[in-house]
Amino acid sequence: MSIYKLHWISGSAYAWRVMLALSHKNIKYESQIIDAATWDREASGFLKLNPRGKVPVLEDGDNGLSGAKAPRKSFVWFY
Numbered sequence: 001m002s003i004y005k006l007h008w009i010s011g012s013a014y015a016w017r018v019m020l021a022l023s024h025k026n027i028k029y030e031s032q033i034i035d036a037a038t039w040d041r042e043a044s045g046f047l048k049l050n051p052r053g054k055v056p057v058l059e060d061g062d063n064g065l066s067g068a069k070a071p072r073k074s075f076v077w078f079y
């Protein structure tokens, strides 16, 4: 089971960048696709993960790394 969960919306190039990095490092993750048309950030609790309300967010259980660059930089260090 993966410790990572990627929150993303369809068509997000920012999310693709994180997906490519995960794939390149052969890191397994759970995919949490969000329907951008009906997405209620407050109701879903998403703002607790990223107060900016944007995707992608990579959740590792305790933390949420938001943005396209932060997760990729972390992977370079940890993997």
Ligand SMILES: N[C@@H](CCC(=O)N[C@@H](CS)C(=O)NCC(=O)O)C(=O)O
Pocket: 009, 011, 012, 013, 014, 015, 053, 054, 055, 056, 066, 067, 068, 069
């Ligand atoms: N600079 C951010 C940009 C993130 C961003 O703009 N994400 C878009 C999807 S591509 C988003 O969450 N849009 C939803 C919204 O703004 O309501 C990053 O690097 O991740």
